Amino acid sequence: xxxxxxxxxxxxxxxxxxxxxxxxxxxxxxxxxxxxxxxxxxxxxxxxxxxxxxxxxxxxxxxxxxxxxxxxxxxxxxxxxxxx
Numbered sequence: 001x002x003x004x005x006x007x008x009x010x011x012x013x014x015x016x017x018x019x020x021x022x023x024x025x026x027x028x029x030x031x032x033x034x035x036x037x038x039x040x041x042x043x044x045x046x047x048x049x050x051x052x053x054x055x056x057x058x059x060x061x062x063x064x065x066x067x068x069x070x071x072x073x074x075x076x077x078x079x080x081x082x083x084x
Contacts, residue, residue: 004055004062012050012062013050019043022039023040023075023081024074044079047075
């Protein structure tokens with residue numbers, strides 16, 4: 001696999017924002033608790049996975065100067081929702 005380009009890294013980071021939005025959205029009336037928690041879990045897992053992305057060397061992170069403040073907060077909030 002080739003190294004990800006700067007554009008690919010930017011797209012991955014942008015997609016993380018979608019997961020942040022999902023986690024920060026309250027359960028709707030038409031969702032079951034089980035479905036809602038499954039959605040939250042998938043998005044928490046997604047955020048944790050992308051934070052761990054490495055370059056081809058398997059050691060160096062693909063991330064450089066990106067701010068993970070919103071992502072970290074969403075993971076924390078998502079885990080809180082899952083344990084509630």
